[in-house]
Amino acid sequence: MIQPGLIVICGPTATGKSRLALHLAERLGGPILSADSRQVYREFDIGTAKPSREEQSQVPHHLIDICDPTETFTLAQFQQQAQELIAQYQAQGIIPLLVGGTGLYIKAVVQGLKIPQVGPQLELRSQLPDQTQSYGWLQQVDPSSAAKIHPNDRVRTLRALEVYYVTGLPLSQQQGRCPPTYPILQIGLDDQDLELHTQRIQQRTQVMIEQGWLTEIRNLMEQYGPKLPLLNTLGYQEMRQHLQHEISLEQAQDLTVIHTRQFAKRQRTWFRADPTITWLAASNPDWLVLEQVIDRFIRPL
Structure with missing residues (x-):
């Protein structure tokens, strides 16, 4: 076999x-x-x-x-x-x-x-400020994820914020x-x-x-x-x-x-x-x- x-x-x-x-x-x-x-x-x-x-x-x-x-x-x-x-x-x-x-x-x-089962949050994305402010927010709610993401990486920043927004838990705690x-x-x-x-x-x-x-x-x-x-x-x-x-x-x-x-x-x-x-x-x-x-x-x- x-x-x-x-x-x-x-x-x-x-x-x-x-x-x-x-x-x-x-x-x-x-x-x-x-x-x-x-x-x-x-x-x-x-x-x-x-x-x-x-x-x-x-x-x-x-x-x-x-x-x-x-x-x-x-x-x-x-x-x-x-x-x-x-x-x-x-x-x-x-x-x-x-x-x-x-x-x-x-x-x-x-x-x-x-992978967290969280889809794109269009309403959240429309409300988020510019990348500098978004990244700053991520540093506050999920510093571990922020440390792995470049400050100019809008896509990964938004994704990490979406996961936190939907689940209430930092993305870094849900990965493995x-x-x-x-x-x-x-x-x-x-x-x-x-x-x-x-x-x-x-x-x-x-x-x-x-x-x-x-x-x-x-x-x-x-x-x-x-x-x-x-x-x-x-x-x-x-x-x-x-x-x-x-x-x-x-x-x-x-x-x-x-x-x-x-x-x-x-x-x-x-x-x-x-x-x-x-x-x-x-x-x-x-x-x-x-x-x-x-x-x-x-x-x-």
């Missing part, structure tokens, strides 16, 4: 994670669980590098297209749904693959983060970990040659435009308005600015590449901090090493 567990494929954007995942999923007969914080949203397809219909027909895909662009999908919701899917497949003796570049999504599953008991194999994809990675980002950006990315964004703007928060995310913001005649298409492409490189650098820093990840070269992965690692992981008990 195959030992039930979980295989994680992670790393910076544009390193070939989806391609590797398809290869392993077909070989192992398991599903792919997306760990991408934007692929959960319907209609955001091309700019999020969402697997094509053909790719999704090859093996089961989950945690893709599960909420509307106007909804808020929380980390807690992702963790719960991912854990339920993992348990369902493991009960059948199947090893699922968790694939993506959203580090916090992966960490929530792999380390079993304890309950790691899964099943075995986990983490495989990372990355390139040491950053220039090669930049070329891959440039090529992917061009392909996205050729696939109709601008039409996708134009349709989203017409249906939901240009102020839809998701239209301010990587790539979509730059292309939206072009469609609103603020910058040229060439400028939008250049900015997308620059910002994607910056995002990849942050992802690289996040994942490299985890010593349990086995790294492969994205441009030329050592398939023999990979096969050996996988074989050891799935060896019958």
